[in-house]
Amino acid sequence: MKKxxxxxxxxxxxxxxxxxxxxxxxxxxxxxxxxxxxxxxxASVTFFNPAGMSFIPTKLSVVAxxxxxGNKVTFQNLNTLQSTETDNPIGTPIYAAITYKPIENLSVGxxxxxxxxxxxxxxxxxxxxELVQKMELKSYYFQPMVSVKLADWVSFGASxxxxxxxxxxxxxxxxxxxxxxxxxxxxxxxxxxxxxxxxPDPKLDVSIAYRSAIDMKAKNGTATFKFPTQSxxxxxxxxxxxxxxxxxxxxxxxxxxxxxxxxxTPKWLVSADFNYHGWERYSKxxxxxxxxxxxxxxxxxxxxxxxxNFKNSKTFRLGxxxxxxxxxxxxxxxxxxxxxxxxDNFIPETxxxxxxxxxxxxxxxxxxxxxxxxxxxxxxxxxDVNNANIGFYGQAKATAFYFGLGLSYNPF
Numbered sequence: 162m163k164k165x166x167x168x169x170x171x172x173x174x175x176x177x178x179x180x181x182x183x184x185x186x187x188x189x190x191x192x193x194x195x196x197x198x199x200x201x202x203x204a205s206v207t208f209f210n211p212a213g214m215s216f217i218p219t220k221l222s223v224v225a226x227x228x229x230x231g232n233k234v235t236f237q238n239l240n241t242l243q244s245t246e247t248d249n250p251i252g253t254p255i256y257a258a259i260t261y262k263p264i265e266n267l268s269v270g271x272x273x274x275x276x277x278x279x280x281x282x283x284x285x286x287x288x289x290x291e292l293v294q295k296m297e298l299k300s301y302y303f304q305p306m307v308s309v310k311l312a313d314w315v316s317f318g319a320s321x322x323x324x325x326x327x328x329x330x331x332x333x334x335x336x337x338x339x340x341x342x343x344x345x346x347x348x349x350x351x352x353x354x355x356x357x358x359x360x361p362d363p364k365l366d367v368s369i370a371y372r373s374a375i376d377m378k379a380k381n382g383t384a385t386f387k388f389p390t391q392s393x394x395x396x397x398x399x400x401x402x403x404x405x406x407x408x409x410x411x412x413x414x415x416x417x418x419x420x421x422x423x424x425x426t427p428k429w430l431v432s433a434d435f436n437y438h439g440w441e442r443y444s445k446x447x448x449x450x451x452x453x454x455x456x457x458x459x460x461x462x463x464x465x466x467x468x469x470n471f472k473n474s475k476t477f478r479l480g481x482x483x484x485x486x487x488x489x490x491x492x493x494x495x496x497x498x499x500x501x502x503x504x505d506n507f508i509p510e511t512x513x514x515x516x517x518x519x520x521x522x523x524x525x526x527x528x529x530x531x532x533x534x535x536x537x538x539x540x541x542x543x544x545d546v547n548n549a550n551i552g553f554y555g556q557a558k559a560t561a562f563y564f565g566l567g568l569s570y571n572p573f
Contacts, residue, residue: 185476185498186228186254187274189567193522193535194480195494197432199368199420201358203531203569204258207272209418210370211306211318212358214260214268219571225257226533226567234281234512234559236546238288245287252279266310272320274302283509290333292551293510294340297329304354314361322352324413326377330510339388348382350375350413368420374442375413382407384453398452406451414442427484432494434478440471440501468550470506474499480520490524492535500544507546507557514541514559522565531569538562
């Protein structure tokens with residue numbers, strides 16, 4: 162019976178989009194410049210570093226934006242040479258933020274974002290159907306924050322993070338010719354962030370920020386089984402509706418960021434970022450079912466522990482902006498993002514690749530209003546799949562693209 166839900170431990174991806182795959186789509190202007198962080202022109206800096214609020218040139222700043230994110234993943238069995246491709250819908254991350262300076266050296270703000278989330282849809286009868294058929298993941302970050310200017314050239318800021326998560330996951334149960342839906346819409350967790358923002362010279366901005374680990378807790382998860390007959394219900398100790406409850410805690414990990422922006426000329430600036438993700442914290446996931454004896458712990462058959470073996474990962478970013486006039490700004494960027502696990506731990510629920518991404522965009526400033534458009538094209542490196550824990554072998558490759566529209570308002 163353990164095989165029925167052995168991959169349910171992959172719920173890691175469930176609660177945060179997750180497992181370790183953060184979507185870098187929290188600012189349209191930032192995306193155009195490789196999603197670099199040391200930009201304090203408006204409230205979009207808040208997600209990256211709350212200390213940046215102190216250097217926003219206006220007393221009030223409001224931003225909002227949204228993205229379209231598309232991707233396809235292809236898996237090939239190297240023994241049969243059969244290939245399977247996902248049919249994923251377009252993802253739509255959004256963000257909004259507001260900042261205000263009630264007094265000269267104090268800024269307060271609030272940021273809303275969806276930094277984790279995706280939908281992956283494999284054919285119902287593909288060879289990995291026991292792992293996943295469809296998975297929809299969403300997360301929401303709510304961040305109130307404050308920043309204090311310690312001197313003309315440096316500020317400190319901090320934020321509180323309240324996170325909510327949702328999953329809707331379908332997978333096959335081939336032993337009984339059935340299916341199971343894993344669902345939780347109320348997973349939540351708490352964290353914090355803080356940072357320093359420096360402007361030692363009018364030409365140079367430096368951002369140093371930290372975002373804490375968050376334990377996302379699923380306290381009211383439901384596993385709903387569907388079988389041609391009800392005979393497996395009693396075997397799995399399900400209720401009359403074919404359901405069982407579960408709880409789980411997913412450890413989201415910390416993120417460290419160092420970014421800088423240098424103005425080579427009054428019209429031309431260059432930005433660079435380094436991100437470090439401490440994914441080694443995510444070594445395993447434990448699910449505790451209410452009744453179903455589908456675990457792998459002899460002392461308690463309702464407890465399922467699955468090794469994840471993630472590794473720390475890094476991202477390197479480089480972007481640039483050129484002001485063609487006081488109204489029109491052109492932007493370009495590129496970044497390299499490491500996968501947070503090896504080929505021996507690849508999972509089709511939330512597939513991850515070492516990825517090189519090219520970005521670009523245009524910004525328009527119209528007095529108090531700003532309009533930004535951006536796009537990105539990802540080139541993931543194909544990888545072998547050799548996950549003995551779930552019996553998944555072959556080769557995987559992917560393509561992805563992003564586009565976004567952002568608005569800003571800086572009245573005074």
